[in-house]
Amino acid sequence: MCGIIGYVGTERALPVVADGLHRLEYRGYDSAGIALCADSLSIYKSTGVVDDLTLPESSAATCAVGHTRWSTHGKPTDANAHPHTDCHGEIAVVHNGIIDNYESLKAELADHAFTSETDTEVVPHLIEEAWNGGDLTAAVESVVDRLDGSFAICVTAEGCDEIVAARRDSPLVVGHGETGSFVASDVPAFIEHTRRVSYLENGDVATLTPDDVAVTNGGDPVDRPVETVTWDAEAAEKGGYDHYMLKEIHEQPQALRQTLSGRLDAVNGEADLDLDLPEEYVRPLEEIQIVAAGTSYHAGMYARRLLEEYADVRVSVEIASEYEVTGGRDPERTLAVAVTQSGETADTLDAMRKASRAGARTLAVTNTVGSTAAREANHTVYIRAGPEIGVAATKTFAAQVVTLGLLTVELGRERRALSTAMASDLLERLRDVPGAIQQTLDREAAVREAAETYADADAFFFIGRRFGYPVALEGALKLKEISYEHAEGFAGGELKHGPLALVTEETPVLAVLTRGGEPSDLLNNVKEVESRGAPVVGCSSLPSASKYLDVELEVEALGVFEPLVANVYLQLFAYHVARLRGRSIDRPRNLAKSVTVK
């Protein structure tokens, strides 16, 4: 996972590219680099974030490419940072993705001097072989044909006032500006300069000049439609909060109102996600397979219960990288639902493609318009959470669950499994989720206090049942992602089958004691850990639980969506523990926002 950007135009390229890299840092930030292309090529690169680069005060260059790197091949070192060049330092390449056959290609280039351990470096050397100082596009086209794997690359070379970009399976979008042409992994990189964009397709090679972008595919010119981006990339700035994560936690009520807006009619018990799934497909549907990774996987687990209980359909949830189409299934009667915030998660795309190849219909649930998942799936529903920059997903989890809740009602009604009254009831509760989360946020001080009490614990355990179980897993994932502390989530009933041995006086237990989470049964588990001396923090809507809790965090009455509201307490708890421990909250070590490699 990396971020790349290129600019060629009439303005000085250095600030454009450096600023763009800042906005791509959510894609990875262990090293960064910029190549400025004027009469000669100047390369600036090092480990660390963009701000760590030693850049010239100013440069007259009007053409540049840049990269913010996430290590896949080779350690993050200065030499491994992009851009990479050929033997003479005339050609610069930035790359996002993996070149699978780089070792055999490297063997062919035995007479070339390599300076890094990266897969990328073969590309500039191959271009060196193919390029005679003339048509750079033709040289890149011939090299791209020889590469196996997934990639988005940008190439520039000494003496050419142009950038050649190529895409296969890694995202790449071009921007048509008044002061030049842009290309990047993601729109926010250049949205300050232009909102007119074209998404490149697999196999596209684009040639950017200051006033034009020409795209070919397989050597033939193609036309990629110009779209105008209307969303607000500057919302991606922190707005007075210390961290994006805290800002995004607080944005949940607003984001969820967007998720719900115009999609439900509580009076008549109808939800409408504009899916165009034909009724003759939905009625006899036998199985929904949800594929997802990380936080999205937990949203999928929440959705499994909702769909099975209210839409009367069998549901399996698979970790995307483990997904295979296995026996006993009729693909014609299977719907594969890919849940991915970025729409670019490689594992999830891979699973979705497997399902599609087997003949199943696919539905993408994503936050990113124009993403690969959205374009490849048969159907797409957007969660409308707005851009999420913090690496730890927060508002997108809530928006995924709410969207899948709407899907449950829509499918349940269409399958005649859900009465109007029950559907109305579910929709009214969904409508109340934003308000209930706001009330939870209003009690942040109590969570901060709990975090202060327990921040130095040896480990943290999260327990829940039914809808509370995925929330327990998600609570533990948040805490480990950003605080680097040992945290685990368990199904309440599983405690006595092993994990209870881990519980001591120094391991606080956080329990999801709400409706939808079998609170009376879970209370028995709370008593189990309490008798081992563990302090218990309860996110609770069960008044009788108070006397067993060291800290009680009240959850509003909201039926099966109470665990979703309780999750907001767990997000705040993770945030405050990480803050007290002085962690890099928005950029936890070893993690990137969306993982576009397998």
Next chain:
Amino acid sequence: MAAGEGRRLEPLTNRRPKPMIPVGNQPVLEYVVEAVADAGIDDIVLVVGYKRDRIQTYFGDGNDWGVDVSYAVQEKQLGTGHAVLQAEPHVDGAFVVLNGDRIIEPGVVEQVIDAPREAGDAVMAVTRSKRPGDYGVVTTDGDRATDIAEKPGPHGSASEIINAGVYGFDDSVFAAIRACDVGPDGELAITSALDRLISRATVRCVRYRGQWVDLTHLWDVVSVNASVLDWFGAGIAETATVESGAVVADAVDVGGDARIGANAALRPNVTLGDNVVVGSNAVLSNAVVFPGAVIDDGAVVRDAVVGEDARVGPNTTVVGGDADVVVDGTYHEGVTFGGVLGDYADVGGGVLVEPGTRLGDDAIVESGATLTGAISPETEVRRG
């Protein structure tokens, strides 16, 4: 300046700072930001404190208003002068200071910017008020202020000219504020600094003749709402649903995804927030309903404020009209105020809400009860 708590507006300020109280479907502070932006200022510092997350989440970096918004945090509410000091690291040269809870026209900001001044001069907008005793009463000589008396009361006013709360300063004001003593209430007021500056004859006044309203008391929410609907217009959001037979007056603003039931009547000066549901045959007039609230079938709500996600049960009546209200020991006679039902309050069916009632947030009221006076948050009210 948007850091204050606004205790006189409880229970509405228990969960949001005063500048975030919505009227005409946007927070009061948003009108201020818009006026400043319309006057051509594109760099805004919001001094925030109490419940600042609500303000930050709403305004973000200001991009939606075409301005750059940054935040200065006033951790403790130690007065308006102290608030201005918090902004010091963010400003350079001349700047304008306004209250976040007072809606003014952009013209006054332009007047303050354009006022002739010498280095070190402060500019203060002044205006005429029928109740000068509630504000800072200013005495002038030409365009110079010669005296300012803070809230002298109904009989102590030397003139009807009051401080409109819009100032033009430059960096020198920070030293003037620092030189002031903290008042007996423990607060450092901007008016003490003005006092000092007036004694040095360096405060110029510009006369503002436009409209302005501010939120001081709970009942102002209703009247300020009416004013903004009048000034800025009202309308029904595209995503709202109006069922057949419902009658909606012109001066009614309806938010997104709201639903107005069959045969409901919305009389003038009503604002319904996003996602509000109004049941069949309900009647509302001169009322502000915050987002997500539900007004059930047949309920009547007059001259009142209904908090966020609150529920007003079927056939519950908020009578409306005039009331005598005591707030913080001060007696207010004959104010038009049907009452306020706090955020997340759950009011059952057939409840009678007497004028002047203040029901706390998250309170639960049993069907058939009668409400009057001030009721604490999270109280459960049973039928007597």
